Amino acid sequence: MKELITVIVPCYNEEESLPLFYEEIIKVADKMSKQVDFEFILVNDGSKDKTLEISKNLSKKDKRVKYVSFSRNFGKEAGMLAGLEYAKGDYIAIMDADLQDPPSMLPEMYNIIKKEGYDCVGTRRVTRKGEPPIRSFFARCFYKIINKMSKVEMVDGARDYRLMTRQMVNSIISMKEYNRYSKGLFSFVGYDTKWLEYENIERVAGETKWSFWKLFKYAIEGIVAFSTVPLSISAILGIIMCLVAFIAIIVIIIKTLMFGDPVGGWPSMVCIILFVSGIQLFCMGIIGQYLAKTYLETKKRPVYIVKETNQDKIE
Numbered sequence: 113m114k115e116l117i118t119v120i121v122p123c124y125n126e127e128e129s130l131p132l133f134y135e136e137i138i139k140v141a142d143k144m145s146k147q148v149d150f151e152f153i154l155v156n157d158g159s160k161d162k163t164l165e166i167s168k169n170l171s172k173k174d175k176r177v178k179y180v181s182f183s184r185n186f187g188k189e190a191g192m193l194a195g196l197e198y199a200k201g202d203y204i205a206i207m208d209a210d211l212q213d214p215p216s217m218l219p220e221m222y223n224i225i226k227k228e229g230y231d232c233v234g235t236r237r238v239t240r241k242g243e244p245p246i247r248s249f250f251a252r253c254f255y256k257i258i259n260k261m262s263k264v265e266m267v268d269g270a271r272d273y274r275l276m277t278r279q280m281v282n283s284i285i286s287m288k289e290y291n292r293y294s295k296g297l298f299s300f301v302g303y304d305t306k307w308l309e310y311e312n313i314e315r316v317a318g319e320t321k322w323s324f325w326k327l328f329k330y331a332i333e334g335i336v337a338f339s340t341v342p343l344s345i346s347a348i349l350g351i352i353m354c355l356v357a358f359i360a361i362i363v364i365i366i367k368t369l370m371f372g373d374p375v376g377g378w379p380s381m382v383c384i385i386l387f388v389s390g391i392q393l394f395c396m397g398i399i400g401q402y403l404a405k406t407y408l409e410t411k412k413r414p415v416y417i418v419k420e421t422n423q424d425k426i427e
C-alpha cells in the first residue's frame with residue numbers, strides 16, 4: 113500500500129486564499145501521486161467568512177479533503193493541534209492557507225525524510241522581506257533572548273511549515289498542555305530535524321492576523337512556557353537591591369558621624385521609593401504571569417471544540 117501524507121491547513125478567514133491554495137496543493141499531490149496518497153485537513157478556526165462553505169464544497173468535490181470546524185476562533189495553535197489529532201497520515205505536514213509556505217517544497221521534504229533518515233524537515237525564512245522593519249528587529253531580539261533563557265532551541269525565522277513522521281507527531285500530541293507554544297514543543301520532543309531555507313513570500317490574498325501587540329503577547333507566552341529564568345530575575349534583583357541598601361546605610365552612618373545630619377535628600381528619597389516599588393511590582397507581574405498560566409493549566413479546559421467535521425478522530 114502507498115503511504116499517506118496528511119496536509120494540515122489552519123484557516124481563519126481565508127475565503128480568498130483557500131481556492132488558490134487548493135489549486136497549488138493538488139498540483140503537488142498529482143506530481144507525487146506515484147509515490148504517496150494525500151489527505152488534506154482544513155481546520156476552520158471559527159472563520160466569519162465563507163471559509164467553511166468553501167471547505168465543504170472542496171470536500172464534496174475531492175474525497176481527499178477533510179474539514180474540521182471549530183465552534184469559535186481558538187487560535188492557530190489550537191488549529192494545528194486539532195489537525196495533528198485528526199491526521200491519519202504516515203507523514204504529516206502543516207501549511208498555511210495563504211501560500212506563504214510553498215507547497216512545491218513538499219516533494220523535496222518527503223525525499224529528505226525517506227532517503228536521509230530525518231524525522232522532520234522544517235523550513236525557515238532567511239529574509240524578512242515585506243515585513244515592517246521594527247517587527248523584524250523585535251523578532252530578532254526575541255529569538256536572542258529566548259535562546260539564552262531556555263534550554264529548548266528556537267530557530268530564528270522558523271516557520272510552522274514542516275513535514276514530520278507519525279512517530280514525532282504522536283510525541284507532540286502526547287503533550288497535553290493547554291498553553292501551547294508549538295515552536296517550542298516541536299523542538300522539545302527532539303528528533304532529527306533538517307532545516308530548509310527560503311526567501312520570505314508575501315501572502316496571496318487576505319491579510320495577516322498578527323498585529324504587533326498579538327505577536328508581543330505570543331512572545332511572552334513562549335518565554336513563560338519554556339523558561340523559568342524570569343522568576344529567578346526577581347530573586348536576583350531583590351538581592352542586588354539589598355546589597356545596594358546595605359552599602360547606602362554604611363555610607364550614611366559614616367557621613368552622619370563625620371558631618372552631622374543636615375536635613376535633606378527628600379527628592380532622592382522619593383526617587384528611591386518609586387524605583388524600588390516599581391521593581392517590586394514588575395517582579396510581582398512576572399510571578400503573576402506564571403501563576404496565571406498554572407491556573408489555566410489546572411482547569412484542564414479543552415484546547416479547541418469541534419462543531420462539525422467529516423473526519424473521524426483516531427483515539
Ligand code: UDP
Nearest residue numbers: 122123124157187188191208209320321322
Ligand atoms: N490562523 C488560524 N487562526 C488564527 C489566526 C491564523 O488558523 O486565529 C491561520 C491562518 O488562516 C493562516 C495561518 O494561520 O493559514 C497563518 O496566519 P497568518 O498568515 O495571518 O500569519 P503570518 O503568516 O502573517 O505569520
Ligand code: MG
Nearest residue numbers: 208210212315
Ligand atoms: Mg501568512
